[in-house]
Amino acid sequence: MTDAPLATQAPPGGDGLLDSGQPAAGLAADALAAHLAAEAAGFLRELPSVDLHTLRRVGAALHTFEQLLDPGWSQDLREELARLGLLLGQERAYGRRLARLLAGLDSLTCTDTTGPERTAGPVPQQREAEGLLARHPGAPKARALLERQLTLGRSRAHTTALQELGSARFHALADRMTLLVSDLPLRPAADRAPANALLPCAVAEASVLVGAVEALPLERGAVPYTGDMLHDPGDDQPWHQLRGLVLRTQYALEVCGPLLGARAARPAAALSDLARVLARHRDAAEAAEAAALAALTPRITPATAYVLGVVHADQRLEVEAARHVFSSTWPDLDRSGWLTDAWLTNR
């Protein structure tokens, strides 16, 4: 994984442009080319394994800075990267779902004396901890059922991924990434744009994010225990899309890091935290769905189905908790005035 912000990486084609702290000189195209070249080189170095973060970072940069890039070429490459990311991501997604559901179920059925491992809140007092489903007759069968179904899904996704990595389509993509290391296809006038031209692109990306957040019921999400995730969950999809927007804005800030200097650090860190919260949201929502699907398996016992109902609700509670964290922390970032015109010129 290459999660370090770009500002801390040595610029491969450095010409003084990326010296942070200095007013940015140089050209936007050079800075963008250096960023994409570094990511593409990383992609090629890792082959035959593929880092999904790299795919996402390249795709995000192609999207955010598309005004500088050859439109047909960048659109094509973005679609290929998105398709590959989705396809290769399935195996890992099944793994995450499986791990999350088994951990949840084990915690629901635990009879430890040390207490179950939970992420939120202070450490509970040392005492006999016991999940609500401890010794429930349906728990072992529900566990076996979830394990069987999700392991099967993961195996299938693994096979599909292997086929993809051996395909002509994948090799064509690798060739395009090779080209990206040395030669970035630009729009006609883009090669003379100053480095500062990157900033409006990042601002536009941030505006899309802000607009998407404003369409969500954050005020309600900030109230704990509304029970909405069971009683009125609405659509999960806008929240899932939000994660993509948060990451794109985070990556845009990293590309602009040299232009923004230290001021980029706080919003970048905040966005990274929010992306993690939204990943938890996605994982919990998918796990809840997997539990609901498992409950539709023919010929399961009522006890198994009951346990799956509790597991389903437990994961939806995690969805609600993630929305609560996002809804409570977003206003802080928003109030900081990040990536507004005033924030940009104040340097």
Place this chain on the structure above:
Amino acid sequence: MTDAPLATQAPPGGDGLLDSGQPAAGLAADALAAHLAAEAAGFLRELPSVDLHTLRRVGAALHTFEQLLDPGWSQDLREELARLGLLLGQERAYGRRLARLLAGLDSLTCTDTTGPERTAGPVPQQREAEGLLARHPGAPKARALLERQLTLGRSRAHTTALQELGSARFHALADRMTLLVSDLPLRPAADRAPANALLPCAVAEASVLVGAVEALPLERGAVPYTGDMLHDPGDDQPWHQLRGLVLRTQYALEVCGPLLGARAARPAAALSDLARVLARHRDAAEAAEAAALAALTPRITPATAYVLGVVHADQRLEVEAARHVFSSTWPDLDRSGWLTDAWLTNR
């Protein structure tokens, strides 16, 4: 129901003692006798129906101010009142459980356009609301099952209550309440104690409450979404007992209202709010248990059992929400320094 604080009631045997705003004169026994006489008169007036609040208020006063009362007599009467309250409370408890479970299930399965009714949080935006179990095939059967089982339980409790109200034991209790209107059995020296002697009794009651609260994991409860109600619920019992202690302290403050004047209003209101939160805790815990019991019914379908699992988890979430509210609001009351020696003497 007689929920108005005593301070606003005309003292039946008034001798100027209960004029709030004035330094308290008169005797503790007279004030207590007046309070108990008013409650007992209310009890007799309502017959043959019984107000459970009255039973609880009389029992609480007998407990809090037992140092003034004939110990054998007050202990006996308290036990009779507690037994009757428990017995007559069953019918209403089944009714509350039934109403709560059906409302929860209806909300989980709703497909309204106006959104489900929820108590917490701002009003959701007007849009298509849909519970997580909307159109679930198990929902109608689960609803019918819960309705059947809890209606049966309520009917049985009703029969038991009717038998009790016709029993010699109940008539003996009514006779004792009649005596209470005119003649309060005191300890030998208690009849000369000044009205201020009521205060240490109320302080002692409050200390018991504070001690019980301090034994609970409030710091953790104040963190939302720990998931403890499913994963590590601990014992509900201390929280149920807490409600009794909160009410006893609230009633003690009301008896002492004339001595304390306006300063009693804020803690009394806070205690009343906390008692309501703990009643919600109790109702949700009992409803969750009823859903779990219903899931043990032989020959139910897996779909029905699944729905009951979700309903169970939903009610446990309500338990967690109630503990969260209690844990978040108690510190405010505690910080106010109410019923400490300093608070008592500052008048």
